Amino acid sequence: MNTKLTFLGGALLLSVACKGQESTAPSVTLDQVPGHESLAQDTTHKESPRLVPAEAYIRTYLTLFGGLTALQTQTQLTAGGSGLFDTWTAYLGALGLPNYATDMSRNTQTNALMVASFERLGIALCDKALEKDLKSTPAVAVDKRMIYTFDVPATAVDEAGFADRFAKLHRKFLGYPAKLAPTDRTARFFALYNETIKNHNPTGSRFTAVDAGWAAVCQGLIRHPEFQLY
Numbered sequence: 001m002n003t004k005l006t007f008l009g010g011a012l013l014l015s016v017a018c019k020g021q022e023s024t025a026p027s028v029t030l031d032q033v034p035g036h037e038s039l040a041q042d043t044t045h046k047e048s049p050r051l052v053p054a055e056a057y058i059r060t061y062l063t064l065f066g067g068l069t070a071l072q073t074q075t076q077l078t079a080g081g082s083g084l085f086d087t088w089t090a091y092l093g094a095l096g097l098p099n100y101a102t103d104m105s106r107n108t109q110t111n112a113l114m115v116a117s118f119e120r121l122g123i124a125l126c127d128k129a130l131e132k133d134l135k136s137t138p139a140v141a142v143d144k145r146m147i148y149t150f151d152v153p154a155t156a157v158d159e160a161g162f163a164d165r166f167a168k169l170h171r172k173f174l175g176y177p178a179k180l181a182p183t184d185r186t187a188r189f190f191a192l193y194n195e196t197i198k199n200h201n202p203t204g205s206r207f208t209a210v211d212a213g214w215a216a217v218c219q220g221l222i223r224h225p226e227f228q229l230y
Contacts, residue, residue, distance in 0.1 A: 012126040049229035051110045054095045057118055064172070066132075066146045067126050077124050085124045091117055115228060122222035130207070130215050147172065147218060156197050156210055162190045166217065193217055 024174070030203035051057070062068055067077070070088055080108060092099045094117035107114065126147070129216035133145040134152055142149060149172075150165045157165070163178075163186050170178035178186050196216040200209035221227065 048110075049225065051096070051114055051118070051228065052230060054097045054114075058095075061121065061125055065129055066148070077128055080221065085121070091121070095121075099197050103221075110229075119223045120226060123219050126218035126222060127207075129218070130211060134211060148214060151212060154208070154210060156194065156213065159187075159190055162186070162193060165189070165214075168222055169217060173218075174224065174226050180208075189217055189220060192220055 007109055007180065018179065044204055065073070072087070076086070089099070093104060093107075093153040094113050096110075096114050097147055098104060129147040133148040142151060147169070150168055152159075152165075165185055166189055167178050170176075170181075174181075193213040193216065197209045197213040199207065200212045201209075202209065
């Protein structure tokens with residue numbers, strides 16, 4: 001028993017001695033560690049925003065606008081002779097897709113032409129979706145619409161009415177509530193909506209001023225950097 005007590009006492013004394021040494025040991029900063037004297041945080045810009053592969057965008061667009069195939073979408077986009085869209089083959093190079101018929105390889109770097117081509121495709125889809133959602137005969141029920149899944153009064157809505165409708169569009173395209181956007185996005189898009197209505201020229205247009213306002217909001221969201229780039 002005495003042997004055990006002596007051993008435990010020695011262990012306790014050793015523990016206290018070690019703790020005392022730890023408390024008095026000098027602290028070492030990072031620059032005092034050998035080889036770390038000049039170590040600095042790298043805060044330089046690494047890479048510019050890029051487009052994901054073109055196939056991913058095309059699939060997303062086709063899903064958003066009714067789940068059609070590429071050829072079905074081409075048929076609808078070219079209908080009416082509005083000049084919004086030609087054929088997919090006319091855009092292969094601009095979208096960065098390979099064209100094996102002409103031995104054209106895939107474009108591996110994002111450029112302004114690619115972004116502009118996807119913007120043009122988005123504009124065409126927003127306009128065609130508005131025609132299908134709001135101009136069809138018989139009228140399409142709100143819950144059956146592709147993009148504009150809310151009632152659209154014949155006259156412009158106020159800020160509160162816009163916010164409720166814009167929230168649905170924002171979540172559809174960008175995937176999260178508009179109120180969580182890093183900027184006052186709702187107010188900025190409300191200004192775009194009003195400005196489009198104010199400057200709309202009905203001559204030769206198939207849209208009313210209010211229709212054009214909502215089409216502009218759709219186009220703004222599908223062309224937004226959060227939708228286009230990563």
